[in-house]
Amino acid sequence: MASNTTTVHVALSERSYDIEIGAGLLTEAGRFVVEQTGCSHAVVITDSNVESLHGQRVAECLEQAGTRVDMATVPAGESTKSASHIDQLWRLMLEFAADRKSVVVAVGGGVVGDLAGFIAATYGRGIRFVQIPTTLLAQVDSSVGGKVGINLPGAKNMVGAFWQPTSVLIDTDVLNTLPLREYRSGLAEVVKYGVILDPEFFSYLEANIDGLNNREPNVMRHIVARSCELKAQVVSADEREETGLRAVLNYGHTFCHAFEAETGYGTYLHGEAVAIGMLCASRLAESMGRIDAEVTRRQFKLLDALGLPLAVPDVDQDVLIGAMQKDKKTEHGKLRFVLPTRLGHVELVSGVPVELVRAALVSS
Amino acid sequence: MASNTTTVHVALSERSYDIEIGAGLLTEAGRFVVEQTGCSHAVVITDSNVESLHGQRVAECLEQAGTRVDMATVPAGESTKSASHIDQLWRLMLEFAADRKSVVVAVGGGVVGDLAGFIAATYGRGIRFVQIPTTLLAQVDSSVGGKVGINLPGAKNMVGAFWQPTSVLIDTDVLNTLPLREYRSGLAEVVKYGVILDPEFFSYLEANIDGLNNREPNVMRHIVARSCELKAQVVSADEREETGLRAVLNYGHTFCHAFEAETGYGTYLHGEAVAIGMLCASRLAESMGRIDAEVTRRQFKLLDALGLPLAVPDVDQDVLIGAMQKDKKTEHGKLRFVLPTRLGHVELVSGVPVELVRAALVSS
Structure with a gap:
């Protein structure tokens, strides 16, 4: 990573991982994910707000790094953290022929991270995932801790898992586009x-x-x-x-x-x-x-x-x-x-x- | 446990657990679950075939042991291992006011064990569960290993987790009622x-x-x-x-x-x-x-x-x-x-x- 990058290590024995933080890192997302995971198939999960801002760029980056890439875009907003969206994403993963070596790449805020993380925690009984949080809240909160999941009616975050990412990439430049x-x-x-x-x-x-x-x-x-x-x-x-x-x-x-x-x-x-x-x-x-x-x-x-x-x-x-x-x-x-x-x-x-x-x- | 009981230890570091095996153990299920978990709320998950044979007995046993008990009965058969049944069970858990200290008790064959185990792995980001397998296949196969989950259309066991039970109780007498x-x-x-x-x-x-x-x-x-x-x-x-x-x-x-x-x-x-x-x-x-x-x-x-x-x-x-x-x-x-x-x-x-x-x- 570039010299103006800060690395934070999250110590969790065999589930330990690094968070790379710096300006402009999004352009290195492809190389980063491939280096960290050695994957040949990535599924980018993003939302309807973030897709055009950053999601597509990350997907292109990944393709340039030589990985097969699929993209799933969910509606923006908390109501997406539901059982029906999880089911849709599970089926999409299957359509994409995702297997145990595929990597989920979450590009978005807390909702996308929670949803994509729960997909990673459960598809194929657990596959790797990389977080690329694009809101300040997601960068400082949900990118650390491994809490992933969805809401039940009237009960926030009632279903989920503790599932640690393989690594986290934080581009502070994306904060400039944040309302x-x-x-x-x-x-x-x-x-x-x-x-x-x-x-x-x-x-x-x-x-x-x-x-x-x-x-x-x-x-x-x-x-x-x-x-x-x-x-x-x-x-x-x-x-x-x-x-x-x-x-x-x-x-x-x-x-x-x-x-x-x-x-x-x-x-x-x-x-x-x-x-x-x-x-x-x-x-x-x-x-x-x-x-x-x-x-x-x-x-x-x-x-x-x-x-x-x-x-x-x-x-x-x-x-x-x-x-x-x-x-x-x-x-x-x-x-x-x-x-x-x-x-x-x-x-x-x-x-x-x-x-x-x-x-x-x-x-x- | 009685003297004609065999205990098998499954060594998985902090996720280790014991399997108790013997004839007639079902009548001790209530005491067993309460001793093993100290729970004050249990949710028995069973299927339409096993409910009247063994599910209700286990629920009564648990009540006698002083625990609040709820029961969820799913249709018998492989098609029950689906996203829509998981969603129904998540909502039922919420209706039952299950919390992180509740225990899921699976009474049935492989389908019930896989489904109930996946509920335990995900509700409240993971709660305890006790397996009481009632088929020979479930007793010798799915009660060891921690594989839980559901099917996607055309893809068996494609979604799930590795989630170890707190303990397993095997009553070999239940094999007598098996076709x-x-x-x-x-x-x-x-x-x-x-x-x-x-x-x-x-x-x-x-x-x-x-x-x-x-x-x-x-x-x-x-x-x-x-x-x-x-x-x-x-x-x-x-x-x-x-x-x-x-x-x-x-x-x-x-x-x-x-x-x-x-x-x-x-x-x-x-x-x-x-x-x-x-x-x-x-x-x-x-x-x-x-x-x-x-x-x-x-x-x-x-x-x-x-x-x-x-x-x-x-x-x-x-x-x-x-x-x-x-x-x-x-x-x-x-x-x-x-x-x-x-x-x-x-x-x-x-x-x-x-x-x-x-x-x-x-x-x-």
Whole structure:
């Protein structure tokens, strides 16, 4: 890879893999996939938005590298993560005569990665796949961790697998074509990594507001690489979400899931709901005497400077609390939150009094 | 477990598990599942044939052991291993409020085990499952190895996973209710283990024809336990079918798959086609000078005494050979067979001349 490329290693014993991050890497996708996998057949899975922007380029690149290439384009949007689309893709794989040596190449955001990854996890009882995430959120979140799958009606990500990619290629140039709102939504997850794991990274973000807002290449490479590194550390310690360690990644997410569910999916982008959720969680931690007001204030200021929404949605508090009690990470209706103890450190806290949750839902 | 129980350990590092084998164990299923898993919610998956014979008993047993129990009954038959049935079962799991701590209990033959195992492999990104196989074939074959999944149109087992059970409970008494033809079909796979791995076990089978035909309890326990042990040794050495070691289990199966595909699935039971396929493979090995005629003769005599069909189906030879060249285990149309070198040992042989295959298709 070129010299301006950063490599992040995800350590998962025999399932370990590398993430290559740099500007303009998409043009090297063909060579990259063939070098990494030695495959003679690749199936590019992309969506109707990304196909013309990047999907076709990746497919052409792969052909030039000497691989037989097929392409499957699914409709853009969360509703594509369904059993019926998985069935269609399984049949397409068969039509393409994909076998155990074929490689699935996912080109798109989180939906494409989750769907393509689940195809790779199940077709032929599991084949290799390479992720080429094209949204900031997918680059910093779903490209690390191996969670793949689909939704059931009313139950997000209820069916799936832990299936690690063979490798991940991240071209930060693709962020330039990302709509502003979607880009900002990804930044919310970047901020989250600072809050939960790395105060220095948080300070770096505070010091680089302009670079972040202008999508400066060096800033892009650094924030994507550092986010992947931080998530990789957590995932390496708890690959299958069994020890509870991986729960730290859910900072802000109990609130976030309630906002998403009760405003109707689509009102908020995921990162927007995460931003509001982090501030709620931070206020909650304050009210429990776990942190001082400065920690909340710094998050507020940073998220605000990055153009993220900060106000709690106008939904009845009881409805939101009811949704939190039904969250799949909740046990028997007991409210449980990931809360900071200082900038760069969080803990899982059970049995939080409902009055404090209610108070945290009031934007300060 | 009772003193007349045999335990077979399947060594797969952190995915290791035990198989408990004995007469009348079904009545202990509830205690067994609760002891092994500590679950408070079990979903029994069974089929329309097995439900009234054994499925309901297992469900009652589980309830008596203090677990919340739900039951899903699928139509009996291979066509149930489809994407649409998987989708229905995923939705049922959600209706049952199954969560990551729920346990899937498969009560039935190979179809139920494959389907229920794939549900366990994917619901909630993977939950525990206990196998209670109720056919001889499922007891000696699909209860060891972790292969689960469904068919795509025209492609058997094309979608699935390797997902090991938490434990397996085998009640040999259930074999008494098995139709004769189905019972005999299972015996073909038992004979196979002797041929490929264990000449002493083959001799034991030769010496116990009456016990086998009369389904004597001690003989049943021994053949099931020894078959599971032998398969477990192979699977432990090659869990995900990556090193080629696991290929020995496909003795007779290249021929078998061609017979099944070209006579229409359902004409032969799987074990019947295996029996004929083993004799073809043995004749082929003979013609290549790999074994002497005695090895084929002993297999013929044993399979005959167990009431299995031995004559090659009346299908055009070119059609059969064409089917073998399309077999998913074939590489680029090259004919490849698992062939004996002596009783108890087989090898994978590539590039076998088509004239010899043709000759082996003539029943002697």
